[in-house]
Amino acid sequence: MTDDRVWGDVGVFRPRELGQPSRTTGEPWRLDGVTDVPDTVADAARVGTLEVRAASSRGARHRVNGHVRQDAMGVAELGGRFVLVAVADGVGDASHAHRGAHLAVRHAINYLTWALPGADLDVVDMVGALRAADRAVREAGPAPETRRTTLTVAAVELGWTGQGHRYRAVRVGDSPALMLTDGVFVPLFGKRGGGTECLPTPRGPADGVRGVLRPGEALAVTSAGVGIPVRESPVGTYLAQAWARPPGPVAFLHHLQFDLRAFDEDRTAVVVWAR
Template identity: 40%
Template sequence: MEQVQEHEAPSMTETAHGFPQPLVIGREPRVISQPGPLPAVRRPDTEIDGAALPGLEVRAASIRGDAHRYYGTVRQDAMGLWHDGDRTLLACVADGLGSKEGSHVGAATACEVAQAYLSTLPIAPDHVTDARDFVDGIAGEIRNRADERGMPPEELSTTFLAARVQEMPEASVHRAVLVRVGDCMAWHLHRGVWTPCFGEDDADTGVSTSATHALPQDIEHAEVGYADLYPGDMLLLCTDGLAKPMRGPQVSSQLASWWSRPPSLPEFFWQMSFRAKTHDDDRTAVCIWRV
């Protein structure tokens, strides 16, 4: 493999056209943070989105990692946001497995079709059967997409995480129910403290037993979690490109400080672009604040 060139990261006092360079947290990264060759598969380098809903504020971004930029390879992460027009927000993130040729297609498909299966998404954390029905529908769509491309379904393998948030403006709490297959992570930020939504495998040590599980194969490994969002709280859904650096206290503390309130969309993109040595994978996050 081609050697990655050493490049001294700019300091925070240096700017590009008057805008600060991404913050370096911890050790200096080796890969330069700028676009490289165009990937053979055309997908945007970055997606960014947001919303203001009754009692909720949302920011979302999916960013191609510096390593993928350097080598000119496609972003394998994806995300999705929908509202049912009443009181339900659906948010999801997906991370295509790096070893699979069409994993970017699997991730994009999962996030594109999730809305069609909203009615099967659990409304309570103990509804595991509903969770399996939900991911089974999505897995079927991924298998169909593989058939259309003449590829084995496992070549489109992707991890997946979705959250259903019920808006209750008249109540002090919004209930979020989450479903995942694989190692995407979800955390609840309350008064500056991160709490995992799926138990200890989301904790700072980060050893996850679900790391190899992926759709469309591992429907039986669907997990259900939940979070109760009070005013000032935030729910974070993310792929491991963000979850892994968050295991370090410098990164988790910085994000807790930044995300104590909803930032503007440009500010959110800049925050998501922080740099940390050895953490140059695609990075996707959906942040949902209870306001």
């Protein structure tokens, strides 16, 4: 017999409680009016000696209020040489932020698939991916301010001189990139480029970082719904342990469903492990 007072997963699929539970725990979800943005998307791959896991999920607050997921993510392989990553976090009060986020991700990845073949990662114009995304968000229709979104883009090149994998990342806004090394998440970007910066037409310069992803490390590109609790709560310890090695795709998605009060935004993460 079904008890209509009970809602949500039980057993092994129940979200991991990492403290006082969210006020939305146990509340039924509501459907939103946008049919082409699903509640959750996930992807996974092995590319040479890299393992890739990716997922984007509607936050608990959006689920119970019937609001569309405003995060977007994209991941692609390019010629067996590069793994491309893009994560966008639509600005909450923008009525079409989900459209801006999806446009930004798609056009950033498309730019890199055009610019990188035959190019050297050290000199390719990574900021061009942000410009392409900005143009797409701005020109998608009237009232571009309704499509405001952050964007973080990364490219990882396989097998650089046997010492690891070169990477570069750029961003507009506060969507983090982090390195998981020796069981600790280390932010790759500084404080500059905070939440006031977004597409379209950002006011300041983009943040940029480059480095080497070494065996045993993982590069994580996330939305604020993952990056902020990683820095400010027990979520950081939990995910560092859960992601010490590449989990299965379903397990990776489950890891993002942690339950912790005050952290109920959309959650998106793309993680690249060097095996």
